[in-house]
Amino acid sequence: MAYWLMKSEPGEYSIDDLERDGVEPWDGIRNYQVRNMIRDTMQVGDQAIFYHSSCKVPGAVGTMEIVSEAYPDPTQFDANDKHFDAKSDPENPRWLLRDVKFLSKFERTVTLKELKAHPGLEDFQLNKRGNRLSIFPVSDKQWKIILGLA
DNA sequence: GCCAACGTTGGC
């Protein structure tokens, strides 16, 4: 089983929203590198850290499980959606998503600041300069460290 | 709101 980190702006969709919904399609991916990873590398049963980005206290807030194969993101065909993509062909959809299931909410936010300062996380992608991918892999070691902090 | 980083677009 592999581990991931998945970012969401809590103003758009937070860990509390996922706890309430249980299972949710993780839509809005509009980056080819990320799309390729969720299509080709991610597996049903993988687990992911839920990360709050672009907010007052950015950080890891909980965990979830990947519970579906990749399938077309319906928001790409919805002209009223902010993720609408007029160039995506319905016969060959450009953007995919997977369903995720709530597993846990941390007692507290493990902040970006802590993650940056923690020994053993020097290679963590979140801490790398220019990191902008909304989903990326997390190693077993990194996963254990972060859950240990929660 | 600012800005660095980097992806995408489109003219040539």
Place this chain on the structure above:
DNA sequence: GCCAACGTTGGC
């Protein structure tokens, strides 16, 4: 295929 312009991400 190059590259300038533009858009987006995301921390601060």
